[in-house]
Amino acid sequence: MFEKSLWVFHLNSGSCNGCDIEILNIFAPKQDVERFGIKLVGSPRHADAIAFTGPVTRECLPKVIEAFKAVPEPKIVLAIGSCACGGGIWYDTYAVIGGVKELYKILKEEYNIEPPTTIFIPGCPPKPEAIIYGAALARGVVEQKQKREIYVEELDEKTERDIVEILFGESTGTRHFLPQITVKNSEESKNEP
Amino acid sequence: MLIEILEKNGSKIIRHDENIIIALVSNKKLKKVAKELFDAGCYYATGVGVDERPKNGAFAMYHILNCEDEKRYVIIKTFAEELKIPSITPVICGANWAEREAMDMIGIEFEGHPEPERLIMPDDWPNGVYPLRKEFHYNQKVPAIEVKPKKRKKDPKIMEVPVGPFHPTLHEPESFELYIEGEKIVGASYRGFHVHRGLEKLAEERLTLNQVPFLAERICGICGFTHNCAYCQAVEDAAKIEVPERAEYIRTILLEVERLHSHLLWFGVACHLLGFDSGFMHTWRIREAFMDIAELLTGNRKTYGMNLVGGVRRDIDENKKKKLLEILDKTKKETKEILDNVAEMKELINRMEGVGVLPKKEAREIGVVGPVARASGIDTDIRRDHPYAAYGELDFKVPVYKEGDVLARFLVRYEETFESFWIVEQALDQMPQGEILNEDYELPEFAYGLGYTEAPRGEDVHFVITEGGNKLYRWRPRAPTYNNLPAVPIMLMGEKLADAPIIIASIDPCFSCTDHVAIIEKGRVCRCSLEEYLRLKR
Numbered sequence: 001m002f003e004k005s006l007w008v009f010h011l012n013s014g015s016c017n018g019c020d021i022e023i024l025n026i027f028a029p030k031q032d033v034e035r036f037g038i039k040l041v042g043s044p045r046h047a048d049a050i051a052f053t054g055p056v057t058r059e060c061l062p063k064v065i066e067a068f069k070a071v072p073e074p075k076i077v078l079a080i081g082s083c084a085c086g087g088g089i090w091y092d093t094y095a096v097i098g099g100v101k102e103l104y105k106i107l108k109e110e111y112n113i114e115p116p117t118t119i120f121i122p123g124c125p126p127k128p129e130a131i132i133y134g135a136a137l138a139r140g141v142v143e144q145k146q147k148r149e150i151y152v153e154e155l156d157e158k159t160e161r162d163i164v165e166i167l168f169g170e171s172t173g174t175r176h177f178l179p180q181i182t183v184k185n186s187e188e189s190k191n192e193p
Numbered sequence: 194m195l196i197e198i199l200e201k202n203g204s205k206i207i208r209h210d211e212n213i214i215i216a217l218v219s220n221k222k223l224k225k226v227a228k229e230l231f232d233a234g235c236y237y238a239t240g241v242g243v244d245e246r247p248k249n250g251a252f253a254m255y256h257i258l259n260c261e262d263e264k265r266y267v268i269i270k271t272f273a274e275e276l277k278i279p280s281i282t283p284v285i286c287g288a289n290w291a292e293r294e295a296m297d298m299i300g301i302e303f304e305g306h307p308e309p310e311r312l313i314m315p316d317d318w319p320n321g322v323y324p325l326r327k328e329f330h331y332n333q334k335v336p337a338i339e340v341k342p343k344k345r346k347k348d349p350k351i352m353e354v355p356v357g358p359f360h361p362t363l364h365e366p367e368s369f370e371l372y373i374e375g376e377k378i379v380g381a382s383y384r385g386f387h388v389h390r391g392l393e394k395l396a397e398e399r400l401t402l403n404q405v406p407f408l409a410e411r412i413c414g415i416c417g418f419t420h421n422c423a424y425c426q427a428v429e430d431a432a433k434i435e436v437p438e439r440a441e442y443i444r445t446i447l448l449e450v451e452r453l454h455s456h457l458l459w460f461g462v463a464c465h466l467l468g469f470d471s472g473f474m475h476t477w478r479i480r481e482a483f484m485d486i487a488e489l490l491t492g493n494r495k496t497y498g499m500n501l502v503g504g505v506r507r508d509i510d511e512n513k514k515k516k517l518l519e520i521l522d523k524t525k526k527e528t529k530e531i532l533d534n535v536a537e538m539k540e541l542i543n544r545m546e547g548v549g550v551l552p553k554k555e556a557r558e559i560g561v562v563g564p565v566a567r568a569s570g571i572d573t574d575i576r577r578d579h580p581y582a583a584y585g586e587l588d589f590k591v592p593v594y595k596e597g598d599v600l601a602r603f604l605v606r607y608e609e610t611f612e613s614f615w616i617v618e619q620a621l622d623q624m625p626q627g628e629i630l631n632e633d634y635e636l637p638e639f640a641y642g643l644g645y646t647e648a649p650r651g652e653d654v655h656f657v658i659t660e661g662g663n664k665l666y667r668w669r670p671r672a673p674t675y676n677n678l679p680a681v682p683i684m685l686m687g688e689k690l691a692d693a694p695i696i697i698a699s700i701d702p703c704f705s706c707t708d709h710v711a712i713i714e715k716g717r718v719c720r721c722s723l724e725e726y727l728r729l730k731r
Contacts, residue, residue, distance in 0.1 A: 010359075010364065011359060012359070012364060012365055012366050013366065014366060014387055014388040014389075014390060015388075015414070016388075016411050016412065016413055016414040016417070017364075017365065017413055017414030017415050017703065018411075018414025018415075018417070018495045018496060019414065020364050020365070020414065021414055021415060021458065021495070022494070022495070024364070024477075025477070025481070025484075028461075028474065028477035028478060028480075028481065029474050029475075029477065029478040029481075030478060030481045040361075041361075042360075042361035044359075054366075054388075055390065057387060057388060057389055057390060058314075058315050058317075058318075058389075059315040059386065059387045059388075059389060060358070060366050060387045060388075063358050063359065063366065063387075067359050088411070089395070089407075089408060089411065090390045090391055090392070090395060092331075092332040093331050093332060093390060093391030093392075093394065093395055094324055094329075094331060094332065094333050094334065094335060094391050094394070095314075095324075095389045095390055095391040096390050096391060124411070124493075124495075124496055125414065125494070125495050125496070127494065
């Protein structure tokens with residue numbers, strides 16, 4: 001989607017700092033992603049991508065939505081850390097909304113905003129290398145690492161579609177990055193060494 | 194002397210030993226006792242509201258004070274009579290936040306509190322729902338109520354400069370509002386506690402004893418290990434668990450590694466804010482070595498997952514030790530080089546000297562801790578005053594500066610960094626052989642425990658009440674920034690706007706620690722109003 005330099009706005013929605021420090025770390029000399037044209041910007045208006053951390057606390061929610069809306073389309077969201085990906089250990093407490101997907105639901109219901117392309121980078125915190133890999137994935141430089149192969153006895157188009165739908169029932173409508181699913185005939189797998 | 198004060202006022206001593214005194218004080222005598230304790234040299238560490246209805250049929254409030262002269266913690270407990278307890282904020286200003294926190298989370302009313310406003314939950318949280326009461330469940334979703342933003346008076350001469358909640362210098366969702374007249378800051382307000390994640394309730398209700406250390410680590414991504422260390426010590430204190438000596442040394446080493454990387458992080462941020470970006474790059478390059486050390490020793494760069502109640506999970510073998518010493522030797526030279534360069538740069542020194550002064554008197558009243566206190570001439574260090582882990586057997590100096598400005602806070606951290614290198618080296622050298630985990634213990638019912646550590650930012654206090662089995666009745670962590678933050682407006686007053694970022698950063702604020710419970714602070718930051726602060730300043 002973005003062929004040139006990726007400008008990133010760091011949006012902390014109530015994270016513990018672990019992921020935020022690792023984000024800063026990739027701009028430090030060891031990794032130094034500025035040489036790839038990736039840059040942290042101060043204003044959401046300047047950004048192409050959001051480096052999203054934290055489980056979205058209740059107090060933060062209205063402010064996060066404001067910042068989210070301020071980033072111009074098209075945008076990419078890098079959901080960094082377990083909290084951003086799924087809410088982390090506090091996914092269902094009274095004070096937490098529970099990660100980007102829950103945020104998207106609210107955005108969709110209340111503001112009719114379609115979820116942007118999202119890259120999930122799990123880890124508590126993810127290593128800087130993983131964050132860079134995520135950014136590279138956004139650019140299409142590398143392939144997605146998480147893949148899923150499913151074997152069925154009789155393979156036809158309908159079963160394939162059904163399985164994909166069941167596995168990612170809710171997510172199929174959105175533009176999330178999903179694990180690549182390949183449905184294969186179980187006969188084939190037997191032939192493989 | 195502490196015990197005399199308590200006995201004189203007819204309080205019932207529940208526990209009395211070397212480190213901790215717990216006393217039950219009657220409602221009428223509370224204010225008097227608090228005043229006398231404060232005059233005897235105690236400062237306010239934290240306050241804990243507990244729903245004790247299933248046990249005693251009432252709500253209780255625990256005020257935890259730290260007495261530096263006697264090197265002891267005093268915990269005064271009071272029961273609420275018809276949900277009411279007299280407020281001690283008029284006597285000890287540091288109790289302000291803690292009392293308001295209890296007000297919102299438990300629903301105790303504090304009589305005579307100067308500003309009994311909603312503090313804890315978000316604005317849209319309905320009245321009368323108290324998350325820390327036992328009948329409230331951690332996963333209860335409370336519908337939002339409508340709120341109207343309050344109207345504020347505006348003075349045409351004074352301009353408001355909002356900083357945050359998402360701001361390039363902050364990296365955390367907190368908001369400061371600075372009031373400026375020309376270039377001069379005449380007021381500041383802090384509205385924080387955006388990072389309330391419902392941690393205490395989660396620990397009480399869903400998690401078990403040995404799962405909580407992993408939760409405690411996630412209070413803060415920078416100083417997580419001190420938090421889980423303090424928690425483990427609190428439980429060990431409550432259940433009288435003996436920790437193997439080797440485990441104590443391993444804890445010490447990790448605590449110091451954490452301090453090193455945290456301080457280097459701060460130097461980097463400070464250099465960046467002062468406009469010296471090469472300094473930022475160099476300190477962060479050196480800091481990467483400490484992340485490698487952490488990964489080598491624990492398997493994770495940040496959340497270590499090392500502590501359990503009764504010891505640690507992974508040992509340090511000879512191979513790791515050798516590698517660790519090699520890295521330390523190299524980084525020590527590099528750190529010295531870069532920090533000496535920074536300390537010799539006139540431009541940087543000029544921007545730090547005499548900026549953001551916090552006088553000793555105010556520092557004591559608010560109860561600031563850690564490097565901020567030491568830079569204001571208060572000689573305090575939990576590692577020395579209340580030895581925990583293996584600090585009692587190690588030799589280190591505690592730097593103290595009188596100036597109270599940003600430069601003093603810089604120098605305190607500068608000296609501490611090299612002390613930390615020295616502590617790690619000593620600990621590695623002296624580490625005895627033996628077990629690392631003691632799993633042979635039983636958790637008593639309703640026992641109190643207090644754990645304290647010196648985090649890179651100051652004193653961490655964790656208060657624990659056990660429930661027996663493998664559950665906790667109440668757990669209350671208190672992070673150092675909670676005590677340090679109210680001092681920021683005093684530092685900011687009368688300074689130039691351009692200096693605000695470095696002054697705010699000079700306390701090394703860590704908001705995620707502070708916000709484990711939500712408190713909203715509007716307009717005012719401490720007992721004193723803006724005018725009072727201005728008067729103090731003059």
